[in-house]
Amino acid sequence: MKGPTTGGADLDERDFESYAAARWPSLVRSGVFLGCSVEDAQDLAQSTLLRCHVAWSKVQRADDRDAYVYQVLLNCLRDSRRRRWWGERPTERLPEEPVSDRSAEVDVADAVHRAMAGLSNAHREVVVLRYLADLSAQQTAGVLGVEVGTVKSRLSRALSRLSADVHLLDLTEGPTT
Amino acid sequence: MNQSLRELWDSIDAGPPPLTDVRAGSGRVRRRRRWVTTGSAAAVLAVVAGGLGAQELGADDQGTDVASTSLPAAPDGLRWVGLGRVVVAVPDWWTTGETQCLAPVEDTVYFDQAAVAECSDPAPPAAVREVSALAVFDGKSGYGEAMLREMEPVSEVAGREVVEREGCEEWFPGVCRRFFGVPDEGVVFAVTIADERDGSYEAIRDSVQVLPDGLATVPLAVPAGFTPGRGSERDITDDLVAAIEAAGLDAQVETVDTPPGDTGLSADFRPGTLLEVSPSLGSVIEVGGTVTVRVSG
Numbered sequence: 396m397k398g399p400t401t402g403g404a405d406l407d408e409r410d411f412e413s414y415a416a417a418r419w420p421s422l423v424r425s426g427v428f429l430g431c432s433v434e435d436a437q438d439l440a441q442s443t444l445l446r447c448h449v450a451w452s453k454v455q456r457a458d459d460r461d462a463y464v465y466q467v468l469l470n471c472l473r474d475s476r477r478r479r480w481w482g483e484r485p486t487e488r489l490p491e492e493p494v495s496d497r498s499a500e501v502d503v504a505d506a507v508h509r510a511m512a513g514l515s516n517a518h519r520e521v522v523v524l525r526y527l528a529d530l531s532a533q534q535t536a537g538v539l540g541v542e543v544g545t546v547k548s549r550l551s552r553a554l555s556r557l558s559a560d561v562h563l564l565d566l567t568e569g570p571t572t
Numbered sequence: 573m574n575q576s577l578r579e580l581w582d583s584i585d586a587g588p589p590p591l592t593d594v595r596a597g598s599g600r601v602r603r604r605r606r607w608v609t610t611g612s613a614a615a616v617l618a619v620v621a622g623g624l625g626a627q628e629l630g631a632d633d634q635g636t637d638v639a640s641t642s643l644p645a646a647p648d649g650l651r652w653v654g655l656g657r658v659v660v661a662v663p664d665w666w667t668t669g670e671t672q673c674l675a676p677v678e679d680t681v682y683f684d685q686a687a688v689a690e691c692s693d694p695a696p697p698a699a700v701r702e703v704s705a706l707a708v709f710d711g712k713s714g715y716g717e718a719m720l721r722e723m724e725p726v727s728e729v730a731g732r733e734v735v736e737r738e739g740c741e742e743w744f745p746g747v748c749r750r751f752f753g754v755p756d757e758g759v760v761f762a763v764t765i766a767d768e769r770d771g772s773y774e775a776i777r778d779s780v781q782v783l784p785d786g787l788a789t790v791p792l793a794v795p796a797g798f799t800p801g802r803g804s805e806r807d808i809t810d811d812l813v814a815a816i817e818a819a820g821l822d823a824q825v826e827t828v829d830t831p832p833g834d835t836g837l838s839a840d841f842r843p844g845t846l847l848e849v850s851p852s853l854g855s856v857i858e859v860g861g862t863v864t865v866r867v868s869g
Contacts, residue, residue: 415589423586433584441590441597448598470724507580527581540718557577 669799806844
């Protein structure tokens with residue numbers, strides 16, 4: 396029979412799983428838009444969720460859960476950029492699925508990177524958090540540690556720059572050949 | 573453009589969330605943290621058993637022996653100082669709260685959260701450049717919180733992450749300071765070393781301790797966000813006494829009368845002006861212990 400503590404832990408675990416499943420695609424995509432390959436973005440998202448799982452009660456208590464988790468994601472990314480190494484994370488089982496042809500993923504990631512290449516890190520982060528991951532201006536400001544006005548001005552400048560980007564125009568208009 | 577960005581976003585196949593791997597990895601981290609915590613506790617106990625116990629805390633002004641808990645003694649020439657339950661070891665000649673318009677003018681420890689709204693007598697830049705200092709911030713609000721967001725883990729203490737910020741901040745022309753903190757305890761430190769004989773940033777960072785149950789620190793600041801020093805006026809002294817009591821400590825105010833003709837300790841101060849606090853602000857004290865606040869009569 397499960398006691399109350401176990402029941403509470405189960406509830407926490409279900410809460411984490413539900414949250415992680417819902418946010419996983421967005422975390423991976425954020426990683427790609429922040430400059431990672433799809434594979435590295437998956438590692439980044441996994442590291443983020445791992446840190447959050449270890450301190451899930453803290454995440455639950457956070458005023459803004461999404462802002463907290465994206466803050467962890469950016470911290471993991473900056474950390475990895477400093478070390479230039481994602482580190483190995485041993486797993487307790489071998490991958491069950493055969494390695495698939497990932498050329499399509501590489502193409503997409505390459506297109507994203509070309510489109511975002513003209514932006515500074517600060518502008519890229521604002522575009523990802525505010526524009527693509529759908530955080531509010533307030534949440535984005537909280538994650539980046541800047542004023543809401545700074546978020547708005549950075550976003551405006553970044554989008555203006557993107558609108559003139561030849562790589563994105565190519566994507567919009569299709570191949571020119 | 574908006575459309576194509578969105579299309580790119582949606583076209584990224586993230587795959588299924590690796591929940592099994594996350595749970596397994598999380599279990600390993602928790603086991604490692606338990607081991608680190610147990611190891612730290614064992615190390616502290618070993619130091620105490622080896623005769624280097626908390627005698628450094630020694631006897632406070634009331635003669636109360638506070639050597640019964642397991643904070644290791646600060647090494648020779650150093651003293652513990654901090655905020656809340658987090659302390660670091662700084663050279664014992666570093667004073668407390670010797671600032672001018674919130675800039676240190678001696679080797680000192682001070683709380684740095686107030687805004688300099690009006691300052692008629694700013695510190696001479698040369699004086700600030702010549703001193704080493706430990707600035708302490710509340711990591712739960714304002715600047716300290718913003719700094720914590722820029723920090724990355726470097727180690728652990730008592731199961732809490734210790735984080736630090738890359739590089740240094742030139743907060744004053746020609747003066748660079750480096751930051752570290754303990755986010756779980758909401759404390760951030762900024763270290764300025766003007767002379768290598770004053771110590772090192774790394775040594776201060778690596779000395780960080782979380783106080784065991786039974787110990788606390790004397791409040792380092794008044795609610796306005798700065799460390800009061802000798803000469804602070806009555807209203808500041810009153811705020812300090814209130815802060816000490818709010819921290820669960822017993823504040824004992826002693827009035828020092830100036831003998832006629834004396835030009836020493838409390839001369840020229842208006843009644844109620846702060847003269848001295850013992851144990852000093854930010855130092856370690858037993859929970860519920862007594863802090864003596866001496867004021868001019």
